[in-house]
Amino acid sequence: MDKDSIDRIVDKYHGEASYLIQILLEIQSENNWLPKEALKRVSDKLDVPLTRVQHIATFYKAFSVVPKGRHKVHICVGTACHVRGASRILDTVEEATGIKPGETDLELKYSLETVNCLGCCALGPVMEIDGKVHGKMAPGKTSDVLKNYE
Amino acid sequence: MSDILLQIDGKEVSATEGMTLLSAARTAGISIPTLCHHEKLEPFGGCRLCIVEVEAGGWTKLVVSCVYPVEENLIVRTRSEKVDRIRKSILELLLAHAPDAFELQDLAKEYGADKNRFEKDASFCIHCGLCVRYCAEVKKKNAIGFIDRGIRKEISFIPEIAARECNDCKECFPLCPTSYLQAVFVLTEGLAFSSPSSGSATEE
Incomplete structure (x- = not known):
């Protein structure tokens, strides 16, 4: 900048x-x-x-003093999402992006973060990318969703 | 300005408006333990060790004497059972961070605090803010500051300013209640492990 x-x-x-x-x-x-x-x-x-x-x-958590990716991927691991299999969603996203929560990939494409509740438990397990909620996720669907973000 | 009369540990004490309970007590020769207090600095209320019991209008409450202003007819108890118990717990918590600090050990002896009560997480810093505030308020250099928050909060030097100012000053080192070496270590770390151009000095 x-x-x-x-x-x-x-x-x-x-x-x-x-x-x-x-x-x-x-x-x-x-x-x-x-x-x-x-x-x-x-x-x-x-x-x-x-x-x-x-x-x-x-x-403040809103600020970052380390580089962040263009797309912020938030995986909800709150209670409702957790019992609906959030950890498996997280696993597949980690595999697809090659990063763990709190990290950013080398191309600065994604920053992965876990969150504790996004307030839409009925849609769980929830993955939020750049503020857009992707509900009722399944491990097989994550890579299709991630594909839409370049 | 009229004097304010109050009672500390059964002793009549007169104070002027705007004084804190701590300074009123100290003027009267009553000692209250502190860790984050320094005469040249603004009250901070960080260590909570100077907590006292205050009675006004039939009610008692616990206040931190270094930031509590004197009031007419207050009855202050600096060593009640409750106060001692709280100080003991505070010391036990602080000792988890700095188990070998002499100042803490002396106080622990006095209040019967057990340094093994909590699992040790020796960071050596108890966040008293003395170095940070001294640098900002007295030296006006702002070479050292806090970063992050909560359990990850730590002190950190700004390498560019520290490289310029700290070698001739080092006045914050002896202020540290836990270890003279703490600030020395952080300063060395700040100067040695970040190059001014890298932009990653604030990184965790």
């Missing part, structure tokens, strides 16, 4: 330190993660110590 796009986001909030989280969220959504250079730039522009920016960027 280049300096100009960071500056543009910071300037949109008139460089006000109280908008730090909003600014970080916007960088996160444009870039998928928060590189150290970006944190440094935000810290300089807002005149907020880098330690504080770093603390906030590592505190």
Whole structure:
């Protein structure tokens, strides 16, 4: 992510330190993660110590200080999905993508994450990709769904 | 500004408005144990060890004396059975993180805390924030800060700032209640294992 796009986001909030989280969220959504250079730039522009920016960027789960893939794959392993076989869904997704929960593949295509409930237990087991819910998953169906995301 | 009169451990104490219970007690020569308190720094209320029992209007409640402002006619007990029991538990929890810290061991002896009560997870850091706050408030360098949260929270130096500032300062090292070496280790780690250009210094 280049300096100009960071500056543009910071300037949109008139460089006000109280908008730090909003600014970080916007960088996160444009870039998928928060590189150290970006944190440094935000810290300089807002005149907020880098330690504080770093603390906030590592505190919230919405932020990532390591690269994330283009598609966020969330597998629900909450109680309802678990009893309906979420672990087998997870196994097949791990196999198809070659990554474990919390990891991102080398091509930055997928980031895999387990979540504890997506609130649609009737659809379980549930897999969510980029916010879109894929319900009533079966181990055989996961790779077909993943195929649609490049 | 009129003086505020209160009673600490049965002793009449006068304090001025805005003072904390801890400073009022210390002025009166009553000692309350603390780990995260430092005179030059803003109250933090992090270690909870300075907890005391406060009685006002017939009710008692437990408050953290380093952040609780004095009030007229308060009755404060710094060593009740309840307070001692809580301090003992706090110490036992802290000792799981820093079993060999001298300051903790001395307090543990006083309160009868058993350092083997909880499974040990020696991280050496008890999150008192002294180094972090001292660097920010007194030195105004912000070379060290907290990262992450909850059980994964740790202190971490910013390599670029630390490389520039820390060699001549090191004033945060002796502040650490658990181990002088803790900050030294984290500083060395910060300087040695991340190159300023890699962008991965904040990585877990």
